[in-house]
Amino acid sequence: MPTPVPDSELVRRIDALSADVRVRDCAVSHAVDAAVAARASTFSARVSADALASHVAVALRRWIADGGRECVFPEPQWLAPAFRWALILDDLKTLDRKTPGSGRHPQAAKWEASTGRPIPGETCARQIGVVQRWYDADQRNPADVRRIAFGTVRPSTLETAVGAKSSDEDWEQRLSEALTQLHDCRWPLDYLRGNTGITASGVGR
Numbered sequence: 582m583p584t585p586v587p588d589s590e591l592v593r594r595i596d597a598l599s600a601d602v603r604v605r606d607c608a609v610s611h612a613v614d615a616a617v618a619a620r621a622s623t624f625s626a627r628v629s630a631d632a633l634a635s636h637v638a639v640a641l642r643r644w645i646a647d648g649g650r651e652c653v654f655p656e657p658q659w660l661a662p663a664f665r666w667a668l669i670l671d672d673l674k675t676l677d678r679k680t681p682g683s684g685r686h687p688q689a690a691k692w693e694a695s696t697g698r699p700i701p702g703e704t705c706a707r708q709i710g711v712v713q714r715w716y717d718a719d720q721r722n723p724a725d726v727r728r729i730a731f732g733t734v735r736p737s738t739l740e741t742a743v744g745a746k747s748s749d750e751d752w753e754q755r756l757s758e759a760l761t762q763l764h765d766c767r768w769p770l771d772y773l774r775g776n777t778g779i780t781a782s783g784v785g786r
Contacts, residue, residue: 582772584637584652586644588764595645606642613638619732623725624661633659644764657695661729666716669700673709682706730773739773747773 587595595605613634621630636659640651655668669692676683683705686692693699702708720726731737731747740746745755756773760766 582768583654583766584640584650585763585766585769586641586650588762591762592645605645609641609645610634610638613641616732616738619734619738620661620729622733623663623728627662627665628659663719663722663726663729665696665719666712669696670709670712670716673705673712677705677709680705 598605617630617634617637624630624633636652643649643651657665657668660667672688673686676686685703686705686708689700689708700708700711702711731739736746743752743755743759745752749755753770753774757770760769
């Protein structure tokens with residue numbers, strides 16, 4: 582999913598709070614470092630916490646400074662272990678939906694090289710079955726999956742910002758309102774839906 586970035590109004594509010602660019606950039610770094618640290622236990626075996634924090638901070642600073650985008654979707658190298666097969670599974674399902682009965686996905690060899698794991702199946706549908714099982718196996722610990730989305734701090738910074746807990750009845754409404762402060766960002770409504778806050782196509786940013 583595309584990286585959430587502040588809309589122009591939120592950027593103006595950030596600028597108003599800090600005329601000193603160095604102070605603003607430092608605030609971004611602290612916020613990103615805290616967000617990554619609260620989730621690092623769920624992905625540190627696959628993704629460097631320091632590298633991820635640096636990547637996200639640079640992307641946010643650039644957006645705030647000139648509206649530019651540092652991240653280029655997709656970026657599979659940043660996926661948490663519980664979501665390492667999410668992008669491949671989405672691509673497989675997209676091909677199967679558009680062209681039912683397709684043979685192996687044309688990107689299969691590239692995926693096998695990048696993941697170091699064969700993706701068996703002579704048809705796209707059979708490959709979906711294999712990758713779906715791998716994905717489901719990675720999702721079996723709901724506590725870990727939730728920590729990817731919300732972190733380990735209670736209440737989470739996300740819930741504090743939204744003004745509601747993910748278990749509250751008005752969670753989705755409050756989340757939707759909060760997302761208006763971000764630029765064209767609606768995918769968290771699905772990703773953070775309900776008590777666990779995770780759906781089958783979420784990505785662990």
